[in-house]
Amino acid sequence: MDKSQINIGVIGFGTVGAGTVKILSNSSREIEQRLGFPVVIKRIADLDIKSDRGVSLEKGVLTSDVDVILNDPEIDIVVELIGGIRPAKDMVLKALRNGKHVVTANKALLAEAGKEIFRVAVKNKKQVGFEAAVAGSIPIIKVVRESLIGNRINSIYGIINGTANYILTKMTEEGVEFASVLKEAQDLGYAEADPTFDIEGVDSAHKLTILASLAFGIPLSFKKVYTEGISSITPLDIQFAADFGYSIKLLAIAKRVENELELRVNPAMVPKDDLISGVNGVFNAIRIDGDATGDALYYGRGAGDIPTGSAVVSDIADIARLIKSGAAERMTMPGMAEDNGLQIRKMEDIVTCYYLRLSVMDKPGVLSLISGILGTHNISISSMIQKGRRREKAVTLVMMTHVAREKDMTEALKKITRMSFVSGRPVMLRVEGGEI
Amino acid sequence: MDKSQINIGVIGFGTVGAGTVKILSNSSREIEQRLGFPVVIKRIADLDIKSDRGVSLEKGVLTSDVDVILNDPEIDIVVELIGGIRPAKDMVLKALRNGKHVVTANKALLAEAGKEIFRVAVKNKKQVGFEAAVAGSIPIIKVVRESLIGNRINSIYGIINGTANYILTKMTEEGVEFASVLKEAQDLGYAEADPTFDIEGVDSAHKLTILASLAFGIPLSFKKVYTEGISSITPLDIQFAADFGYSIKLLAIAKRVENELELRVNPAMVPKDDLISGVNGVFNAIRIDGDATGDALYYGRGAGDIPTGSAVVSDIADIARLIKSGAAERMTMPGMAEDNGLQIRKMEDIVTCYYLRLSVMDKPGVLSLISGILGTHNISISSMIQKGRRREKAVTLVMMTHVAREKDMTEALKKITRMSFVSGRPVMLRVEGGEI
Numbered sequence: 001m002d003k004s005q006i007n008i009g010v011i012g013f014g015t016v017g018a019g020t021v022k023i024l025s026n027s028s029r030e031i032e033q034r035l036g037f038p039v040v041i042k043r044i045a046d047l048d049i050k051s052d053r054g055v056s057l058e059k060g061v062l063t064s065d066v067d068v069i070l071n072d073p074e075i076d077i078v079v080e081l082i083g084g085i086r087p088a089k090d091m092v093l094k095a096l097r098n099g100k101h102v103v104t105a106n107k108a109l110l111a112e113a114g115k116e117i118f119r120v121a122v123k124n125k126k127q128v129g130f131e132a133a134v135a136g137s138i139p140i141i142k143v144v145r146e147s148l149i150g151n152r153i154n155s156i157y158g159i160i161n162g163t164a165n166y167i168l169t170k171m172t173e174e175g176v177e178f179a180s181v182l183k184e185a186q187d188l189g190y191a192e193a194d195p196t197f198d199i200e201g202v203d204s205a206h207k208l209t210i211l212a213s214l215a216f217g218i219p220l221s222f223k224k225v226y227t228e229g230i231s232s233i234t235p236l237d238i239q240f241a242a243d244f245g246y247s248i249k250l251l252a253i254a255k256r257v258e259n260e261l262e263l264r265v266n267p268a269m270v271p272k273d274d275l276i277s278g279v280n281g282v283f284n285a286i287r288i289d290g291d292a293t294g295d296a297l298y299y300g301r302g303a304g305d306i307p308t309g310s311a312v313v314s315d316i317a318d319i320a321r322l323i324k325s326g327a328a329e330r331m332t333m334p335g336m337a338e339d340n341g342l343q344i345r346k347m348e349d350i351v352t353c354y355y356l357r358l359s360v361m362d363k364p365g366v367l368s369l370i371s372g373i374l375g376t377h378n379i380s381i382s383s384m385i386q387k388g389r390r391r392e393k394a395v396t397l398v399m400m401t402h403v404a405r406e407k408d409m410t411e412a413l414k415k416i417t418r419m420s421f422v423s424g425r426p427v428m429l430r431v432e433g434g435e436i
Numbered sequence: 437m438d439k440s441q442i443n444i445g446v447i448g449f450g451t452v453g454a455g456t457v458k459i460l461s462n463s464s465r466e467i468e469q470r471l472g473f474p475v476v477i478k479r480i481a482d483l484d485i486k487s488d489r490g491v492s493l494e495k496g497v498l499t500s501d502v503d504v505i506l507n508d509p510e511i512d513i514v515v516e517l518i519g520g521i522r523p524a525k526d527m528v529l530k531a532l533r534n535g536k537h538v539v540t541a542n543k544a545l546l547a548e549a550g551k552e553i554f555r556v557a558v559k560n561k562k563q564v565g566f567e568a569a570v571a572g573s574i575p576i577i578k579v580v581r582e583s584l585i586g587n588r589i590n591s592i593y594g595i596i597n598g599t600a601n602y603i604l605t606k607m608t609e610e611g612v613e614f615a616s617v618l619k620e621a622q623d624l625g626y627a628e629a630d631p632t633f634d635i636e637g638v639d640s641a642h643k644l645t646i647l648a649s650l651a652f653g654i655p656l657s658f659k660k661v662y663t664e665g666i667s668s669i670t671p672l673d674i675q676f677a678a679d680f681g682y683s684i685k686l687l688a689i690a691k692r693v694e695n696e697l698e699l700r701v702n703p704a705m706v707p708k709d710d711l712i713s714g715v716n717g718v719f720n721a722i723r724i725d726g727d728a729t730g731d732a733l734y735y736g737r738g739a740g741d742i743p744t745g746s747a748v749v750s751d752i753a754d755i756a757r758l759i760k761s762g763a764a765e766r767m768t769m770p771g772m773a774e775d776n777g778l779q780i781r782k783m784e785d786i787v788t789c790y791y792l793r794l795s796v797m798d799k800p801g802v803l804s805l806i807s808g809i810l811g812t813h814n815i816s817i818s819s820m821i822q823k824g825r826r827r828e829k830a831v832t833l834v835m836m837t838h839v840a841r842e843k844d845m846t847e848a849l850k851k852i853t854r855m856s857f858v859s860g861r862p863v864m865l866r867v868e869g870g871e872i
Contacts, residue, residue, distance in 0.1 A: 147750045295736070307729050314582055318582060326763060
């Protein structure tokens with residue numbers, strides 16, 4: 001293959017599409033210098049070919065017919081940036097079958113239909129780049145697949161949804177309720193009209209599915225990810241967390257424990273001496289412990305048109321280099337997951353420390369009864385705060401436990417909730433992280 | 437090229453050599469799974485072939501004759517891990533001329549003789565991998581060359597010498613003098629018998645030379661790096677820094693300012709809201725600001741046998757993939773520096789905030805005279821602390837300035853030093869970093 005340039009077709013001219021096109025246009029000279037050849041945007045397809053995206057394009061580049069891209073024999077790389085599963089999946093599969101390499105930022109697509117996509121890619125000897133699908137500008141896919149190739153990875157955890165982190169940060173800084181921060185974030189365009197994926201942890205679970213597959217050599221296991229969001233977090237719990245020396249963060253967690261893999265997304269209490277606890281606003285951060293590297297942390301912008309576009313462009317450049325050197329069809333994608341038999345740990349079997357908040361009647365003997373129930377389930381309290389003193393009225397009891405098994409905690413909480421002196425549902429948060 | 441395996445020869449069986457061999461041996465199965473083919477250590481050369489390194493090798497692998505490796509036609513990749521410029525340079529050049537790709541962790545060699553090495557590599561169509569030369573297990577070379585390819589980099593700065601950071605951390609935590617911490621570090625094996633390169637900033641300057649060349653497209657410019665070490669830092673200054681809200685860190689800094697590039701290694705006051713200020717012990721951390729990604733931070737182990745070995749192995753794997761796919765001789769190394777005309781800013785032209793510590797006679801009018809001298813050089817004070825009150829005796833005066841030009845500061849300090857009421861030499865530290 002000796003082409004003078006690499007031609008790309010972009011499907012989806014929304015936020016990330018426009019960011020990608022801006023970088024490729026504005027930095028075309030630098031990219032050509034670094035690669036040794038030009039990357040040319042031959043076509044961009046979108047249903048909306050009227051709106052101004054702040055980039056000037058040559059005439060005829062924009063099309064509303066995606067098949068113009070998928071059937072163009074001169075296009076080497078198709079960049080899929082429309083998101084969602086349908087119709088993105090059909091377009092990606094058609095591109096691969098038509099002999100095109102694919103770059104995508106579509107985490108939902110890969111988490112839920114990646115198996116088929118990678119199978120078709122391998123069969124057609126095509127590359128699929130997806131750096132932009134996880135943690136935006138943080139090159140975590142490349143790090144896991146290439147830089148850590150000599151490592152057995154023990155754990156990966158971090159903040160991989162900027163919207164949720166923005167909301168938690170605002171709640172922490174301003175002491176306001178979840179609902180009002182969400183509304184503000186929606187008004188500012190930081191959260192979508194339907195924010196479910198971001199705030200209920202689904203988006204984090206999609207990304208964790210991809211990361212865990214690469215890092216631990218397991219199949220894509222989206223349905224096995226335990227997923228809990230942040231909509232029930234209150235400013236009160238954030239304040240208590242701070243009193244105990246923690247921040248509350250929505251974490252995606254994958255870690256080896258006794259020949260099984262914990263795989264979960266949940267709001268967690270992160271101690272202040274863990275750098276993750278200080279990651280605020282829309283930023284993402286991922287902490288990886290490899291057996292050779294030890295602890296490492298990667299921090300950067302996880303979303304946004306230009307940061308995510310930067311990751312898309314790095315994938316385009318990697319594949320373009322392979323095409324130019326004749327290796328794109330000979331090199332299998334590095335580190336794609338084979339099933340190595342590692343089992344996903346059942347949620348009831350995980351062992352961690354817990355934060356509990358209860359509303360209880362302030363009267364003698366209550367604490368003894370609660371700690372008694374916890375004790376019979378092998379749960380011991382490491383510290384405790386009772387807020388206020390209101391004899392025979394409801395007061396707030398907050399406690400941190402030593403390590404306990406989730407199953408024990410669930411059963412103990414069931415019993416505690418049934419006690420007459422307990423009102424409302426107890427709040428339970430898991431603790432994660434530590435000194436770095 | 438269709439080889440069933442990739443053969444490597446390792447030159448230098450010291451700390452990093454042994455770490456690399458351990459990873460390749462212990463993780464050979466995982467690496468083969470991920471690559472799709474095995475990487476085999478065919479030969480290891482070292483002058484000492486007797487000492488036990490804690491790895492079991494097949495008979496005949498060890499040799500004291502480096503030419504056995506350099507002349508072996510079956511060896512695909514030569515891994516140079518002896519360090520220093522001679523004889524490493526001759527070995528690397530011979531390996532390239534004999535048709536072998538090279539992986540090296542040798543920052544001094546690349547910073548000082550990289551131009552010749554890369555020229556010979558390109559001429560012989562060979563790859564040179566050097567991820568392990570900068571920041572150990574942090575994959576900063578790959579990030580700069582591949583992940584940030586769509587970015588114009590505005591600045592890179594960070595802690596890239598673990599020994600110096602270990603010493604500063606110990607001084608900070610225990611309030612002890614530089615000399616005694618250095619001695620302890622030497623006893624523990626964290627600092628070398630001749631610690632000059634680490635504590636005087638030379639090692640950081642070597643690494644910065646390589647990073648800046650890749651990030652800013654300038655030639656390797658080791659001789660142009662302004663280099664200042666940490667041997668004159670005192671616990672007193674560390675304490676004052678903390679009082680003002682800063683940590684003192686040995687930073688390597690490369691940043692664009694008005695069409696020039698600042699390129700320097702110096703101890704710096706880093707504000708507490710910059711994650712870099714919290715990086716302690718032997719850890720490294722690098723902060724990069726790209727025009728597309730915005731701020732990002734990479735944190736991890738910058739030295740040690742296994743972490744550095746992990747980076748060596750990632751280079752071996754990258755090159756092995758290229759060899760297997762037939763691209764190793766067709767793909768030019770990404771992003772090697774061309775001279776783009778960017779000039780290195782003279783040190784006297786840099787503009788920054790400063791920390792000053794003076795020993796002055798405690799009498800009326802002294803502060804006015806000092807601030808007067810500073811003022812005539814366009815330097816204004818942002819905050820000031822006088823420690824203690826001892827009329828007509830020497831007291832310590834500590835101040836932070838607003839931004840000022842280095843040339844003005846140098847001249848003002850000359851005048852201040854000459855004043856009769858000033859004793860000893862003033863201490864001056866530059867401020868770097870900010871909220872992330």
